[in-house]
Amino acid sequence: MGDVLARRRLLTSARERLLDRPDADLPGIPDQVAASWRRSLAHGVDPGAVVNRHHPDLDVDSRLVRCARPVIEQVAEQIAGVPVCLVLTDARARLLVRLDTTPEIGRAADDNRFAEGFGYDEGAVGTNGVGTVLEAGRSVHVVGAEHFVEPLQPYACAGAPVRDPFTGRVEGVLDVSCRAEHSSPILHSVVVSAAARIQDALLHDRDTGQQAVFDLYTRVDARSRRAVLAVGARSVLANTALCTLLDPGDLAALQEHARFRMHRGPDVDDRLDLPSGVRVRMRGTAVTVGASVAGLVAEVSVLREADGMTVSPGLPRLRPVPEPASTSPAWRVAWTAAAEALRAPTPLLVVGEAGSGRRRLLADLDRALHGPGHVVEVGPVEAGADPAALIRRGGPSPLVVLTDVDRWDDVAPGLPGALRASGARLAATAVDGSRCAPAVAEVLAGFRRSVTVPPLRNRTGDVASLVTDVLADLAPGRDTRLSADALRAVTRHGWPGNVAELREALGAALRRRPVGMLEVGDLPASCQSAPRGTLRPVDEAERDAIVAALRASGGNRAAAAAALGVARSTLYRKIAQYGITV
Structure with a gap:
């Protein structure tokens, strides 16, 4: 006990000298602790209080958390007799997971803002088993008065870095904290061992698909001097050349296009207009493992020329086509190609997932080219339906859109003749144009152009503007908008039902709160x-x-x-x- 008190007096006296004179010598203080104290002082850390920020937007379901959670739960069971908090943070010292072995130690942690979402970097709360690990790059054991901030001095914490087994980069920190009187060097050994087990889980979590993408990216990057991008199911890799070539908005749009494009064929050679106006060429290869597509690896180069859509001088009555209201390269490509087909006019097939905006694309473009009121939609065969009468009601030279043709069992007997007699321009929509009934396939044989629209999950940059448009349509004249948290939840959601599902979700939110700021709690549970x-x-x-x-x-x-x-x-x-x- 005497040694403990002498140690505490030594640390307290040294810390007081440092606070009085920042260049004071600190004999007897471990180099690691002294260095951390000096950094804390330089950062302006308040020695008398825990002052840290809460971060509401952390990814608490990340790969790191998924791999670490079973290890944390096993450690908690092994040391259940000791009142400790087990904590996992990200690489910025922000708490992702906390598991308490007793309610009392959990309440003490809450009192010191050592809770999920709060940051514990050294520049905010001084010497501790999270932030100091990230500063030092190795495991630490901070006991009692070794903490720089007084409210933390009754406690001890042992922390160890968790590194990516492939890159060696620190992905987070595993920490075990308890009252100082319950501390033991064993806790330091436990946390180091547990961190190693998490790293092993990360190693084995990288499935064969991820590994195949990583391997091809490494080979392409090694042999190429160009910008290289690799996109997998849950990861993105970009070399320095790409990060310096494009701004963050363009890079995000390019990544989304790559995710969309990797499922549409083995070879990619696309020219894309990015949101900033930069035009790039993306050449690469889809990575497959067995029958599954694991990702895409591509080289990216900036093109000097900027190709605009050529307007035919032979069609002066057509209005100019506006720029698409989208940051998605895939949507912009579809928009431009569809505009060229509708100007020609050439029968056009628009392919894409249900609810992705195929008919909206055609309607918006036709309105821009010919004015409103010229679109006629024809669905599957219905008993007693007269397609000729329906087409005539569209006026002269309407745009006839055959909707969801891959769901048709047959073609109405009078439809082909009605199309020929009307001189109608023709388009069709499908999820998969290769799965059509024989009679429908005969009609599609006359089509010369097709475009593919991307799903909403590959257009996250468009979500905010789509939300504004849908709310204006559902609640005209009302002041309705999403809160920042609700917009983040909507943007993160995968939207398997695409824009149609987004519309349903916002409609449900408006039924809960017809006017004003829509919060996360107003959205359907599926949005989270x-x-x-x-x-x-x-x-x-x-x-x-x-x-x-x-x-x-x-x-x-x-x-x-x-x-x-x-x-x-x-x-x-x-x-x-x-x-x-x-």
Whole structure:
């Protein structure tokens, strides 16, 4: 006990000297602690209080969290008799996970803002088992008065870096904190061992698809002096040349186009107009593993020439085509190609997922070229329907859009003749044009052009403007808008139903709150869930109950688990299963 008190007096005296005179010598103080104290002082850390920020937008369902959580739960079970907090942070010292072995140590952690979402970098709270690990690049054990900030001095913390096994980059920190009197060098060994196990989980989590993308990216980058981009299912790699070639907005748009393009054929050679106006060429190869597409690796170069759409002098009555209201390169390519076809006019097939805006693309372009009121939509064969009469009601030379032709069982007997007699311009939409009935395929044989529109998940840069347009359409004249948190939730969502699903979600939110600021809680629970597969009705009900509990508890997972009557480990597993982002 005497040694402990003498040690505390030595540390306290040294710290007081440093606060009085920043260049004071600190004999007897470990070099690592002394260096951290000096950094803390230089950052202006308040020695008398914990002053840190909360970060509401952390990715608490990341690959790092997924790999670390089972290890953290196992360690908690092994040391259940010791009151500790086990914490995982990201590479910026922001807490992603906290698991307490007793309620008392959890309350103490809350008092010191050592909780999920809060930052514990050294520049904010001084010497500690998270921020000091990131500064030093190695494991540390900070006990009692070795902390720079007084409220943390009753505690001890052992932290170790968690590194990406491929790049060696620090991805986060694993920390075990407890009261100083419960501290032991064993805790330091436990946290170092657990961090190594997390790194091993990261190594084995990189599936064969990710590895194939990484391997091809490495080979292309090694042999090429150009900018290189690799996009996989859950990761993006870009070399320095690409990061310095494009601004962040253009780079994000290019990544989304790559995700869209990698599923549309093995070889890519696209010329794209990016949001800033820069025109680039992207040449690359889709990476396949078995029958699955794992990603795309491409070289990118900036083109000097800027190709505008040529306007035919033989069609002076046509209005100029406006710029597409989209930052998506794939949408802009589809828009330009469709405009050229409709000007010709050439029969045009528009391919894309249901709800992705295929008919909206055609309607907007035709309105721009010919004015409103010239679009006639013809659906599947209906008993007693007269396609000729429907087309005549469209006036002279309408644009006839055959909608969802891959769902047609047959073609109405009078439709081909009605199209010829009317002189109508012709377009069609489909999810998959190769899966049409024989009679429909005969009609499509006369089509000469096709374009593909990207799904909404590959157009995240357009989500904010789409939200504004849909709200204006659903609530004309009303002051309705999304809060910043709600817009982030909407942008993160994968939207399997595309723009149609977005419209339904905003409609549901407006029924909850007809006017004013729409919050996250007004959106359907599905907007905060991104499951990897289709959910059964029972799964959707469970997902919605979990989201409701998390919303009610302000995101506190322990409180949500208690309200649902399930173990926290079960709740964590369900959150990962349903991709819940609350």
